[in-house]
Amino acid sequence: MIPTYQVVLAGGTVLYVGFFLVQTIWTSYKNRQKALALSCKPAHVAPSGPFGLFAFYEVSQAVKNKTWLPWIETQFRKHGNTFIRPVLGRSIIMTSEPENVKALLATQFSDFGLGNRYEHFLPLLGDGIFTLDGNGWSHSRALLRPQFSREQVADIHQLDEHVGHLLTHIPTDGSAFDIQELFFRLTLDSSTEFLFGESVNSLVNSSYTNSGVPVKSINGQMGFEDAFNLSQDYLAARTRAQSLYWLINPKAFRDANRICHQLVDYYVNMALDPKANKDFKSTQERDRYIFLEALVKDIRDPKLLRDQLLNILIAGRDTTASLLSSVFYSLAHNPKVWAKLRNEVVSKFGTIKEPKEEITFSSLKDVTYLRYVLDEALRMYPPVPLNARTALKDTTIPVGGGPNGASPIFIPKGITVSYSVWAMHRRTDLWGPDAAKFVPERWEGGKMRGWQYVPFNGGPRICLGQQYALTEAGFVTVKLLQTFENIENADPRLGDPLINTNVTMSHENGVHIKLLSGSKAQ
Numbered sequence: 001m002i003p004t005y006q007v008v009l010a011g012g013t014v015l016y017v018g019f020f021l022v023q024t025i026w027t028s029y030k031n032r033q034k035a036l037a038l039s040c041k042p043a044h045v046a047p048s049g050p051f052g053l054f055a056f057y058e059v060s061q062a063v064k065n066k067t068w069l070p071w072i073e074t075q076f077r078k079h080g081n082t083f084i085r086p087v088l089g090r091s092i093i094m095t096s097e098p099e100n101v102k103a104l105l106a107t108q109f110s111d112f113g114l115g116n117r118y119e120h121f122l123p124l125l126g127d128g129i130f131t132l133d134g135n136g137w138s139h140s141r142a143l144l145r146p147q148f149s150r151e152q153v154a155d156i157h158q159l160d161e162h163v164g165h166l167l168t169h170i171p172t173d174g175s176a177f178d179i180q181e182l183f184f185r186l187t188l189d190s191s192t193e194f195l196f197g198e199s200v201n202s203l204v205n206s207s208y209t210n211s212g213v214p215v216k217s218i219n220g221q222m223g224f225e226d227a228f229n230l231s232q233d234y235l236a237a238r239t240r241a242q243s244l245y246w247l248i249n250p251k252a253f254r255d256a257n258r259i260c261h262q263l264v265d266y267y268v269n270m271a272l273d274p275k276a277n278k279d280f281k282s283t284q285e286r287d288r289y290i291f292l293e294a295l296v297k298d299i300r301d302p303k304l305l306r307d308q309l310l311n312i313l314i315a316g317r318d319t320t321a322s323l324l325s326s327v328f329y330s331l332a333h334n335p336k337v338w339a340k341l342r343n344e345v346v347s348k349f350g351t352i353k354e355p356k357e358e359i360t361f362s363s364l365k366d367v368t369y370l371r372y373v374l375d376e377a378l379r380m381y382p383p384v385p386l387n388a389r390t391a392l393k394d395t396t397i398p399v400g401g402g403p404n405g406a407s408p409i410f411i412p413k414g415i416t417v418s419y420s421v422w423a424m425h426r427r428t429d430l431w432g433p434d435a436a437k438f439v440p441e442r443w444e445g446g447k448m449r450g451w452q453y454v455p456f457n458g459g460p461r462i463c464l465g466q467q468y469a470l471t472e473a474g475f476v477t478v479k480l481l482q483t484f485e486n487i488e489n490a491d492p493r494l495g496d497p498l499i500n501t502n503v504t505m506s507h508e509n510g511v512h513i514k515l516l517s518g519s520k521a522q
C-alpha cells in the first residue's frame, strides 16, 4: 500500500511538470506567431547539451583558464555573428553585429534595460547611474552630466602629482617590473582625488587614510584597495550566476563592501557639513575641482551620495587602468609604434628634462598619433569587453535571423541579448585581414568609427567619463614617453595575453616591461 502523502506528492509533481510543459509549448507557439507577424526568422541555435549544461561547463572552463573572450570569438566564427546559446535552461542571444548593437543601445533604447544588474551590484553600489534603469537612471544622468563638462575634465594638473608618485616605483636601472599594478593604483589615486577631494594615495607609502580605513591591508585589517578589488570579483561572479546571484553573498564580500562604504561615508559626511569638519578643504582652498562638493549642492541624502560616488568610481577606475595597461602592453610588443609616438610627443612637448609646450586638454589633442594609439588599444582590448541588455517588452533586433542571418529576430520580453565588443572589434570582415594586429595607422582619416567600434558604448547611456579617461590616459602616456627613451617587453611568454574578465578586463599575468632612459636605452 503506497502512503497517501506519496500519492499526493507524485500527483503534484506530474501536474507541475505537465503545466510547465504545456506553458512552454504554448509560449513558444505564441512567440512563433508574433515573430511571423513581424517578419522575423529564427536564429541559429548553438548546440549546448541538455539544459545548456555543456555550454555552461565550457564557459566555466574558459573563464577559469582566462580564455573566455577568445573562446566567445571562436563561437562567433563557428555559429555566425548572431546566434542563440541555451545555458542552464535559459536562452541567451549572442551577437557581434554592429546593426544589433546600435538597436540595443540607441535606436531601440527604450525596449531594453540592464536586466538583473541592479540586484547583482546592489550590495556595493546601491542606487546609482551605473545600476539604475528608467527614471532613476535618467535622473542620475541629468544630475551627473554637468560634472563632466569640458572645464572640469580639462583640469589635469592634479594628475601630475600622482604620475610623479608612479615614477618613483619604476626601476631606474632598466630592470623589469609590472606596470599594470602601478596603473591600477594610479587610477585609484587620481579618481579618489577627483571624486572626494582627497586621494587615498595608494602609490605613496602611507598606511591609513583620514577615514581610518587602511589604504592597503595591514595587521589583518582589509585595506580599501583590496576591499574594492574583492567586491568587484564578487559582483562579476554574481553577474555570471544570473538569476542565482543571491547564492553569492559570503562574509568576505559583505566585509569588503562595508570597508568601501566606510571610506566613502567619511568624505560624504565631511562634504555635507564642512563647517563641523576641520579637515575639510574646499575646491577654492585646494585650487582644484572636487566632484563631491559639486554634488552635495543637489543631493543631501548621504546614502544616495555614497551610491553615486561608488558608481562613478567603479565605472572610471579599472577601465582607465585597463586602457593604460593595454597601451603599454602594445607599445612593448611594437617598438616601431613606440619610436614613432615618442618622436611626435617629444617634438611637441619636449623631454622631461627639456620640456617645451605645456600638456593640456587641447594640446594633447594635437598629437593625432597618440589618439590613434589609444583608439587601437581600445579596439583590441576594450576595457568593457562584454555587455548585455534584456528586453523590457516583446521586441526585435534587426539582423541574425534566417539561413543567411539577414532577417530580424524576435526577442520576447525578459530575454537577454549579450553583445561582445571584443569579438566585434576583431572581426576581419569589418577591420581587414590584420584585425588581430596592433596597427594605429588604421585610424588615419577616421573612417573606421561607427557602430562597429563601441569601447565607450553609444546612445543615451554612452560613457560619461570618455573625455576624462582619454585625457588621463593621454597625459600619463606622454609623461612616460617624455621620461623614457625606450621600452622592452619583459614577459617571455609567447602568444596572445591571458585576459582576466571581471566587470572590466585586465591582463592576467600583468604587463611586465622594462623602461630605459639615457645610456641604457640602446
Ligand code: HEM
Binding pocket: 129, 130, 141, 311, 312, 315, 316, 317, 319, 320, 323, 382, 383, 384, 387, 454, 455, 456, 457, 460, 461, 462, 463, 464, 465, 466, 468, 469, 470
Ligand atoms: C577607458 C576608460 C573607460 C571606458 C572604456 C569606459 C567604458 C564605459 C562603457 C562601455 C559604459 C557603458 C556601460 C553600460 O551601459 O553597460 C560606461 C558607462 C559609464 N562610464 Fe565609462 N568608461 C571609461 C572611463 C570612465 C571614467 C574615467 C568615468 C568617470 C570618471 C566613467 C564614467 C562612466 C559612467 C558614469 C557611466 C554610466 C553612464 C550611464 O549609464 O548613463 N567612465 N563606460
